[in-house]
Amino acid sequence: MGFYVDIAEALDAEGIESRVNDGTLFVPVSEDLEIQFVDITGGTGVPGANVFLAMADVAEDDEEFEAALVGVVFSVEDAVSTVARYVATDLVVGTVRDLIEGTDPRIADLEFVQDPVDALTVSAEVGENSEIVVTFDGESETPAARVQFVTLGEDFEDLMGQAVAEFWGEDADDEDPEPEDDPTGASDSDRRRILEGIAHDIADMTEEVLELGSYTDFDRLFDVLQVAGEQAEAWEELLVPLENFWEDEDDADDDGEDDYDGDAASVD
Known part of the structure; x- marks a missing residue:
């Protein structure tokens, strides 16, 4: 003993x-x-x-x-x-079960679904074109949950329309692409799989991710998720691609340099 x-x-x-x-x-x-x-x-x-x-x-x-x-x-x-x-x-x-079943009143307005590939990842659609993603670390003795707010860029729909039109023809419907004369000869299931792949690739190119932190206190996690649900629409409007931000800064710098050169020339 x-x-x-x-x-x-x-x-x-x-x-x-x-x-x-x-x-x-x-x-x-x-x-x-x-x-x-x-x-x-x-x-x-x-x-x-x-x-x-x-x-x-x-x-x-x-x-x-x-x-x-x-x-x-x-x-x-x-x-x-x-x-x-x-x-x-x-x-x-x-x-994870509590999130999916919505047992906590703090997430009553959020409908979480389990990722079909990673059982420890769940997401809920929020705002116009965004989602809250929660990813759990199930390997550690101290479990943690990482929370992200992911919104698709404003170019997503345009790029999807272009991609579908190029692949299936100009008259293809991006939501249900079934043109009468499919040049690829693909079956319905093949077309759907291709469409999902295109959507995934374009989403990776255009999405903006707001990190909301990692939490070992899961009660605190539900507090954060409640706030995220409430702030979703505001965050969508505030998030802009960082490359656009830097481009604007570069434009401002260029304008400043032009003004400076002009002033210097006038002084000379």
Whole structure:
């Protein structure tokens, strides 16, 4: 029991409860999830434990229930790190679910959807042509969420129209490009995939991104998301491409240089 005692004491120091029952150390991760350590210390005397992930509060006579082996630890440090990692993962998964389901009143006006490729990224459309993007770091023992406000540049629609017209013909509809005589011979699914690729590429070229910070306090995260939803339309109007800003500055400098040269000539 020495290994269990050492793990339990280390977890207690981190504010994490645990209990031993029938030779297994149980560590609750959430109301629905728990970690189980099963001692495998053998003749070598090297302490070790199999790590199982299991649903909490499952009846002992449930024959269909099986805990899943997810790792093995050979030190107290590894055990504490494993628990911290799963606690963090559970927090991230729960927060993503709260965002998608809109359970917090602070985001009642935001409809978040999960990214089809990255399950730890969610986004909500706001304003006229923008979105709030939240990306979670699920690998660290201290989970964090990065928040971005992304708005498509004012040239997006024009560039999309040009690209679609060039690809499918001048009469193609950029929302549902199905010209009668498609020169590419592409199927409907191929055309849709090509259109999505074009839209993605043009969005990368024209979008403006406003960084709203990274947060380890997820309650603070919801406060920030509420503010972002309220400020979306104002931010859309205020954001301009930085290259335009520098061009304006360059123009001003050029004008200043011209004026200076003129003044100098007049003085001479």
